[in-house]
Amino acid sequence: MAVTAAFLATGACHRVGEPLGAADSYVVYEPVGVTAHGTANPSSNGSSDASSDASSNPAALPLFREARLDDPRAAPIHRIATEGFLGELLRTDYLAKQLIRDGWHGKSFSNIARARANEPTALVLAGSRISRPDEARLSVGFVTAGGLFGGLQQHPHVLWIEAGDDPLADPAFVQTASGRVARLIAARLASAADVPGAPSGASPSRALVDGYALAMEVIGREWRVGEGPQGTLPPSAGTGTQRERFAGVRSNAFVMVPGDSGILRPAAEMLTDPGVIAAVIHRMAQATGVGRKVAPPEVYAPFVGDRVPPGISPAAVLGPIRNFQVKLLCAWAGAILAGRPPRDLVDLIAAYAEALPGERADLYRIFVVTTYGATVKPGGVSPKPAHATQALAELTALSAEITAGRRSLRAGVAE
Numbered sequence: 001m002a003v004t005a006a007f008l009a010t011g012a013c014h015r016v017g018e019p020l021g022a023a024d025s026y027v028v029y030e031p032v033g034v035t036a037h038g039t040a041n042p043s044s045n046g047s048s049d050a051s052s053d054a055s056s057n058p059a060a061l062p063l064f065r066e067a068r069l070d071d072p073r074a075a076p077i078h079r080i081a082t083e084g085f086l087g088e089l090l091r092t093d094y095l096a097k098q099l100i101r102d103g104w105h106g107k108s109f110s111n112i113a114r115a116r117a118n119e120p121t122a123l124v125l126a127g128s129r130i131s132r133p134d135e136a137r138l139s140v141g142f143v144t145a146g147g148l149f150g151g152l153q154q155h156p157h158v159l160w161i162e163a164g165d166d167p168l169a170d171p172a173f174v175q176t177a178s179g180r181v182a183r184l185i186a187a188r189l190a191s192a193a194d195v196p197g198a199p200s201g202a203s204p205s206r207a208l209v210d211g212y213a214l215a216m217e218v219i220g221r222e223w224r225v226g227e228g229p230q231g232t233l234p235p236s237a238g239t240g241t242q243r244e245r246f247a248g249v250r251s252n253a254f255v256m257v258p259g260d261s262g263i264l265r266p267a268a269e270m271l272t273d274p275g276v277i278a279a280v281i282h283r284m285a286q287a288t289g290v291g292r293k294v295a296p297p298e299v300y301a302p303f304v305g306d307r308v309p310p311g312i313s314p315a316a317v318l319g320p321i322r323n324f325q326v327k328l329l330c331a332w333a334g335a336i337l338a339g340r341p342p343r344d345l346v347d348l349i350a351a352y353a354e355a356l357p358g359e360r361a362d363l364y365r366i367f368v369v370t371t372y373g374a375t376v377k378p379g380g381v382s383p384k385p386a387h388a389t390q391a392l393a394e395l396t397a398l399s400a401e402i403t404a405g406r407r408s409l410r411a412g413v414a415e
Contacts, residue, residue, distance in 0.1 A: 019118045020155050023101070024094040026081065026121040028074045029064035029160070032145065061143045061154060064124060073125050076167040077177065084174050085223035085321075089181045089216060092325045093121050095303055096185050099333050100192055102302055107337040113192035115157040116140065121184070123177075127162030129170040130239050133179030133217060134210045134274070136162040138187055159188055172238025175246070178220025183213035189332055193341035205341060208348055211277025217242075218249045218282055219321070249278045255371055255383075262384055267374040267413045271344040280345060280370050284324065284352075289362030291324035299330055299356075331355035346375060346409045365399040367409070373398045378412045 021027065067074045080086040097117035100109050108114075127136045141156040161184045167173045190205040221242075224232050235243070248254055254275025257263040270276045285291040300314035303326060308314050315323040335342055335351035342348040349367050353360045372391070374380030376398050381391045401407040 020158055021120045023097050023118050023120065026090050026123060028067040028071075028077055028123050028125065028163070029142070030067050030071075030073075030125040032063040032065055061141050061156070062139075063152075064142045064144055066144075067125055071125075072168050073166055076170070076173045077123060077163060080174050080177065085216075085220040086174065086177050086181060088319070088321050088325075089178060089185065089220075090121060092322060092329075093181065093185045093188070095322070095326060096189055096329050098303065099329055100189070104302075104330060104333050104337055109192045109337070112157070116159050116188065119155070119158045121181070122158050122160035123163040123181070124160050125163060125167070126165050129164040129166060129173075129176060130241070131162075131164075132241060132245070133176070133183045133213045136164075136180050136183070138162075138184060159184060170238075172221065172233055172242050174223065174233065175217055175221040175238055175242055178223075179213045179217030182216030183209060186212040189329065189336070190341070192333075193336040205343060207272040207274055207344065208277060208342055210274035211345070212281055214245060214249060214274050214278035215281035215285065218246050218278065219285065221246050245275075248275055249282055252279050252370060254279060255374070264372055264374050264380045264383060267371070267378075267380070270371055270374055271346055271413070276371065277345050277348075280349070280367055281328075283366045283370060284328075284363065285321065287362060287366055290359050290366065292320050293359055293362075294323070295327050295356055296358075299327060327356055327359075328352065346413075349409060361399070361403045364402045364409075365396070368399045368402065369395050374412055375410055376402065376407060376412050378414075380412065 077086070081090055100117035101114050103109060109117075122142075124137075138159075138161045140159050141154070142158060142160065144153050144155065145151075161180050163180055164170055164173070164176055167177070170176055186209040190209050193205070221233055221238075254273055255265060255270055257265050265273070265276075294313055294315040297314070300308075300318075304314045304317055308317055318326060331352040331354070332342060332348065334355050335347070340347070340351070342351055345367075349363065353363055356363075368376060369392075372380040372383050373395055381387075381394050381398075383391070398407065402409060
């Protein structure tokens with residue numbers, strides 16, 4: 001599968017349902033301001049409609065046009081797609097689309113999901129740059145004007161997300177864009193399990209989508225381009241909310257009751273809190289025994305198996321981040337296709353452990369330590385610094401019991 005980013009020509013004429021361009025490409029659009037029926041384009045209101053098929057309601061489709069190559073607002077997107085973390089995420093989305101198109105272990109996704117996965121990754125120059133990724137509009141389908149024969153062209157299967165109305169003015173755009181593109185990736189996969197037409201707000205996987213996006217947002221801010229301090233974002237860059245979210249995941253603050261760092265939140269809350277989910281995924285991605293571990297060859301075969309010379313590890317070709325992404329996506333997709341779409345953090349951890357049993361011990365340790373054992377033991381383990389030595393020993397023992405099958409990941413969750 002190629003991983004080059006293509007800029008698509010607006011002038012081509014497309015029939016309804018025909019792919020807009022190469023699936024392993026991205027395109028940047030801007031809203032024209034009116035819909036196909038002359039009403040105002042929808043504004044960013046945090047709504048997400050990744051589960052319904054827009055072809056059934058063309059009147060609701062927004063009107064877009066492709067941003068010019070020399071549009072200064074699009075320049076930051078093109079730059080970090082080439083040399084920044086956004087490029088890693090765009091390539092991850094291409095891998096996710098290939099996984100949805102081809103299926104996994106002989107099982108296939110729906111026709112609608114495969115149609116969406118056959119389209120480019122679409123980013124729209126709209127929405128406030130100060131919005132959180134989960135507040136940016138994410139939807140399916142739009143209309144473009146023009147084409148060989150003029151008129152309006154419907155593109156009902158293209159999944160798109162707002163990238164901000166002026167990326168050039170966003171000093172932390174790599175964090176903004178990383179969170180939003182990551183949310184698109186997770187929503188693409190999670191919505192492949194949804195019933196077409198179901199309200200996306202009712203999707204039980206919404207917390208996982210938001211948690212994955214937040215984890216990638218943090219890695220995007222950490223990502224280094226070049227050498228020295230100039231290669232990363234300065235600590236003061238971005239909004240206060242962006243800095244707070246970054247610090248919260250890195251310090252594992254979301255497992256605590258807000259305003260009191262010495263008290264753990266209820267276990268049931270942790271399992272559906274995007275901040276806790278992000279902390280676990282972030283630690284998984286960084287861990288030698290999980291994120292950086294090489295999976296069995298069959299995991300990589302659908303993606304790079306025919307393109308890697310003998311003796312070269314597919315994980316080395318993908319790099320450490322996409323190596324982890326491939327494993328996580330395959331575990332998530334496998335659970336969906338098995339009829340068990342993950343609904344909360346324990347479901348996702350269980351799916352990953354089932355797909356990659358060689359990483360199970362390290363995976364469970366990360367989960368138990370991050371949550372202070374709260375989902376495993378009623379009340380969890382004390383997070384107080386004075387109890388650190390005793391807590392570590394108890395958390396290690398709990399992890400071993402889970403790995404051995406003597407204790408459940410949900411043993412401490414109140415029914």
